[in-house]
Amino acid sequence: MYGAANEGGADKKLEVIMNLSNAQFTASFGTKDQLPESIAPEICFCGRSNVGKSSLINKLLGRKAIARVSSTPGKTTTINFFKAAEIYLVDLPGYGYAKISDAERERWDSLMNAYFSGERNIKLCLQLLDVRRTLSGDDRRMINFLTQRKVPFAAVLTKCDKLNKKELAGQIDYWQTLLGDTPVFPFSALKGTGKDEILNAMDICIK
Numbered sequence: 001m002y003g004a005a006n007e008g009g010a011d012k013k014l015e016v017i018m019n020l021s022n023a024q025f026t027a028s029f030g031t032k033d034q035l036p037e038s039i040a041p042e043i044c045f046c047g048r049s050n051v052g053k054s055s056l057i058n059k060l061l062g063r064k065a066i067a068r069v070s071s072t073p074g075k076t077t078t079i080n081f082f083k084a085a086e087i088y089l090v091d092l093p094g095y096g097y098a099k100i101s102d103a104e105r106e107r108w109d110s111l112m113n114a115y116f117s118g119e120r121n122i123k124l125c126l127q128l129l130d131v132r133r134t135l136s137g138d139d140r141r142m143i144n145f146l147t148q149r150k151v152p153f154a155a156v157l158t159k160c161d162k163l164n165k166k167e168l169a170g171q172i173d174y175w176q177t178l179l180g181d182t183p184v185f186p187f188s189a190l191k192g193t194g195k196d197e198i199l200n201a202m203d204i205c206i207k
Contacts, residue, residue, distance in 0.1 A: 020199075021062045023084035030078045031107065032114030038121045041206055042088045047128030048138060049094030052158035055189035056128065057082070057091060060199060067091055077104070079115060087123075087206060090115075096138035116149055123205040124152050126198070131157035131171045131186060135178060143179075154183040154201055161188040 029035050045053045054067035061067075066082065080091040092115065093108055100108075116122075125146055129139060146153045157175055160168055168186070176184050183201060187194035 020060060020084045023061045023063070023066065023082045023089065025066060026081045026083050026088075028078040028080045030111070032110050035079070035111075035114055035118065036081075038119065040083075040086055040088055041121050041123045042090050043124045043126065043202055043205070044090040044092055044115075044122060045126050045128065046092040046142060047094060047156075047158075048130070048136070049097040051094065051128045051130050052187075052189060053091055053094065053128055056126070056156060056158065056187060056198075057089060059189050059192060059195055060202075061089075077108070079111060095142065096136065116145070116151060122151055124154065124202060126156050127153050128156045128158050129175065131160050131168065131175065132162055134174070152205065154185060154198075155179055156194070156198060157184060157186045159188070160186045160193055161190045 027036075045057060047053055057067040058064060061082070061084070067080070077093050079093065082089040082091070092112065095108065095112075127139075127143060127146065129135075143153075155175065157172065163171060172184070172186055185194045185198050185201065187198065
């Protein structure tokens with residue numbers, strides 16, 4: 001689902017990835033009218049509420065709390081931008097949390113549509129999925145949304161440390177079969193499993 005790296009830009013891309021540890025939070029946006037123009041390559045993160053987006057971002061950046069981690073679903077209600085060298089990491093608000101108002105759900109829909117429908121330089125969307133679960137209706141709609149808009153994406157299977165070896169192998173096989181040609185990266189924020197593979201995928205996509 002994502003393109004190959006250009007050999008001529010390999011050194012530059014490696015420099016960008018190595019500078020992720022210097023990433024800084026830049027701004028949060030809660031409505032479509034607030035969204036800034038896309039001025040640099042972007043890698044975005046999406047998934048259900050409490051699936052582990054903040055934990056993934058923190059692990060990739062080698063930081064403990066640059067992205068706020070909450071045990072309460074539905075806390076991330078804005079699009080949060082982090083600048084690292086010449087790219088932006090974009091933390092999208094989680095979906096699928098039932099205990100929100102209709103007005104808040106409409107605001108979320110409007111914000112997400114504005115982000116993906118704008119002329120943004122999205123190089124890769126990392127779609128997070130809880131490895132312990134099966135595909136939910138919300139996850140299916142998000143994947144279909146990305147596919148229809150031809151957004152390059154890969155799946156990150158979070159919370160792999162929550163399963164034993166046999167269970168994990170079965171769930172990874174389930175997700176790989178379900179997602180077909182979509183790249184799949186098993187990940188554990190606790191153990192760091194999958195971090196290098198995800199960083200490599202990000203490196204490939206940056207041009």
